[in-house]
Structures are given as structure tokens and as C-alpha cells.
Amino acid sequence: QLVLTQSPSASASLGASVRLTCTLSSGHSSYAIVWHQQQPEKGPRYLMKLNSDGSHNKGDGIPDRFSGSSSGAERYLTISSLQSEDEADYYCQTWGNTFWVFGGGTKLTVL
């Protein structure tokens, strides 16, 4: 069964870096995923598509502070030089044969 697992919460200080993790279920380590950001009271925003080899393609206007990487079944979103507007929910998403799967989301708090 295709499942994406995310930690419910994360926190880091203003100006620091943080790495969020999305883990693909067993047997699905080759899958690409997409990272989406949802700021409070807003709709989701496409951040990037992240492939199993770590290559990624970012969305329109996404700052260089956002980057992606992969290792095995884990997909990472790293945000450097954290700003207050980075405080948001971050969701990973992938595709099954005919359906989509979302992770439960990670709520990032910027201290």
C-alpha cells in the first residue's frame, strides 16, 4: 500500500535551516513526490517535484532557500535562512496508478 509518512510538527529558529522528511512506504522508494506549502488561512502552493535521484523542479517564484534531496525511500525538503512567512504546513504528495496520496503534513513553527 502506497503511504507517505511525515512528522506532525517541526520547529526551528528564525534565520536557521530545517529539514522536513517524507518517507515512502516499502516497495515505493523509486517514486517521485511533490512538496506543497500551505500558509495559515491560504490555499496550498506547489513548491517542487522531487525525484528519487534528488533532482527537483521548483514552482514559480519559489526562492532558492527551498531545496529538495532524496535518500532511499526518504524525500527531504530543506529550508534555509528561515523567515517568518515559512511558518506553514508542508505536505508531500505522490501518485499511484490512478490516484494521488498525500502525507499527513508537517506543521513548521518558526521560533
Place this chain on the structure above:
Amino acid sequence: EVHLVESGGGLVQPGGSLRLSCAASGFSFSSWSMSWVRQTPGKGLEWVANIKEDGSDISYVDSVKGRFTISRDNAKNSLYLQMNSLRAEDTAVYYCARIPRYVVGATGYWGQGTLVTVSS
């Protein structure tokens, strides 16, 4: 600039119907698969339905099969979601989205959402 603008949400009684629309602009709508995703207040994102570029290939999450119908009108650059036999658990913000899977270098977009409330 790409825009996806949803409309048609509102308050409906259990068992009722609603038709959501998504107006697309800024890209060649007929060349892209489109999707509906929903979000229950305070909860995560849930994929609802997909439709391929020409409408020939459609899929749904199990919980809406037989009740919801996704469709599109490429001449009007519009995506639709007909929702029948609505239940309280269908209460959510509904988003249309273009999230490319196979097109190298393409990027994704979301609409701003429309709220559907199912309540008596």
C-alpha cells in the same frame, strides 16, 4: 500567469447537490490533466478526482464514487465537479489543481478553493 479560480461552493443540506466550477487561464487548459482535492477544516489534504486532458480517463477516491462526477469543457477552459447525495463528511474546502506528473520541467498550480458545507 496561470490562474485557477473555483466557484460554486455553499451551504447544502444532506442528500443535496452542488456543482463546483474551476475557471482556468494562463495556460493551454486542454493539454493538461486536472484534479480536485479537498481539505476538511483543520485537517489535511485529500485527493478527490482526476481527469485526463481529453476527459477520457477519470478516477475517484472510493468515498465519492457513484456520487461525484468530474468533467471538463476544454472550449471554456473549465473544470467541474458535480456532487450529488452530499454527506456531512463531504464538508470541506475544494481545490482544483494542476499537478504534472510526467511533463519534465513543468510546474504545478492550485486554486484558492471554494467551501462546501453540508448541514441541515
